[in-house]
Amino acid sequence: MKDAAVLAAQIAALLVILIGSIAFFSWRYRKKDRVLRQTAKALDATVHFLQSMNELPLGLPSVDLQEQLWNRMQDVLRPMRIRSRLWIQDSGWKTLRGFGLLPGQKLTVQHLPITACPAMSEKRLFQHTRHKSPECPSEKFTYGKHLCLPLADDRESFGILFLATESITPWDPQELQLFNVLAQAIALSLQRRSMFDKLQEKISELHFSFEVGSSALSAFDGSTQSLKETTNHILDAVISVLKADRVSFMEWNAAEKVLVTHDVRGEKGVEHPPLRLGWGEGLAGWALQTGESYGAEYAMGDPHFAHGHQEMTSLLCVPVYTMNREPLGVICAVMLHKPRSFSAREIQFLTNLSRLAGMAIENARLHQTSRVNIHRLHEVNQLKSEFLSLVSHDLRGPLTGIRGFAEILKLQDNGPLNPAQLEMLEQLERQVDHQERMVDDLLDLARMEKGRLSVYPKATDLGFLLKEEMDKAIPTAKERDITLQLELADKTRLSSVCVDGGRLRQVTWNLIHNALKFTPEKGRVTVRAALTDMQIVVEVADTGAGLSPETQERIFEKFFQVTPGGSKGAQGLGLGLAICKEIVQAHGGQIQAFSEGLGKGTCIRFCLPFAA
């Protein structure tokens, strides 16, 4: 019986133990299950958070973005009963700006010194548990424990993520992992934002440089027209780059020693009479005196401000000088409504532009004075042209008479002439020919100076042309007992080449007569013509005075003369060869003189591109 009681007690104890352990294990299981559920929930919230971060628009002002980040993070942390705050570096104020709730307070923004948290300065995780771990250097509040995670990428720290709870049980490793993910996600978001800001900055810098470049390019616009036009362009450039409300140019009047408003662009504001400032007076006068830019965000409170009728908020003055550092004036950029300080690069820009402006204004002034001269020169040139064509026309008039009457005499209608008289008449006619050519040369010179000596090539029998020109020279050659010789290679092909026949006659005649002029009696003048695949080559060679190496180059210059050795032959105008060169070049060819030296004869050769 006793045994039965013992057995029953044992069974009971076993049962109790069994039930107890079942209860215990089910309790443990439930707890685990709750933690797991909680973690799963948190993970879910985290995934949602990560997704929603990508949706944050980058263009948001950064404070708004940071607030939004904190708000969304709350969705993850609130169910875990964790308080959080974001401390984000504010480069402008050199502090950490906080987002989040302090116990018992609404959403506020506070500031902390940047060095406040080791997580920020050392880029490492910082943990604090009440009474246990190292003192937190900044937070003196009543949380059981708190945790600071750095928000950083490899290069820069953006701030810290602060997390706290009332409990003092150590953080679960899974929780820590989750927090790390959160911190990384936020850091990524901030990094994206910072890159976006940098990009924006670069873009605006590029835009600025572009504006600066184009304004520098346009600084000289109008400087060939007038001073007003020039300053207008420069002032407009300043307005477009600096976004100033009004820009004016004050001109320095050296005679009266005053700066006077010369030109105003942009918003006119209150009308007031042109400002007159003395040397060193006002911000503008001061800038001119010191030779450096001078500006003030609150101009009217500046000690240099000259109180007149004008009203403004901010002012930037940059002096303008000539190349010789003589004062020209001052460019003033004015803000009329919202005050602003001009950045270093804006001041740099205006200083650089003022240098260009100095040159442009000087240029405009020079142009103004030279324009009058140019106009006068133009008139003189016009007169010269008219004079030349009048002269050549009037010179030709009497020649018409001389040749005409000589021809009438040759008709012998008014009585027969004896051979000597006839010979004299022929001489007379040759003189007329010569005179006529000189008049033509004069006209050609006028055309050359206007760049209007043109050629009209068409199919021409070059062999025949050379023969005719040579025949014309026979009487002169006979007089001086000079042998004339014509050597034509490939006569058939020469009979149809594309040249300006009239002009080539002029060239050939000039060359033959030059040769005759410089060749002593019993000499020889040879004209040769040949065709290569590409070129027509014509040369006139003589056994005459020859050329020294120095003169070989110069004989094609206008008015250049070589005194014919010993001969007192008729001197020309010194234009013949210059005109020949012009004609040959107008055909696309070249002309050259060859001579082995003085007394050894001369050969002048010209080549024209061959066109059948």
Next chain:
Amino acid sequence: MKASLEETVTNHKASQAPNATDKRPKVLIVDDDPVVRRIVLELLNARYNVILASTGVQLPDLIHKHIPNLVILDVMLPWVNGFELCRIIKTEFQNERMPVLFLTGCKEKEDLLSGKEAGAAGYLTKPFYAKDLYREVERLLAA
């Protein structure tokens, strides 16, 4: 220089006032330079019936009166220039066979083109050779 045109014609020793019986081709020359008129007259008088005028102001009347076979014009003429005169002849007397020959000191290529545009059949530049004048006159009268 004689001012009136008829005067110039009648006063000239060689011109022998054109008469109705003269069957030779009529050549009218307009030039303000008496020397040129005289030379052309001397050169052409033997073969042609030459009529002289110093300006083109009354040219249409003169042409109506004589109906020349050839007109020789200077370009630089007082009041109305030669190109203008040529155009007038070509429009007012388009039914007549009346070629125009320019005899002028203007040697520019553009002048030559203006002459062609105005309807001239020939263009000679001063100072000219007698043989060129004969050749051109014969060519234009024969055409």
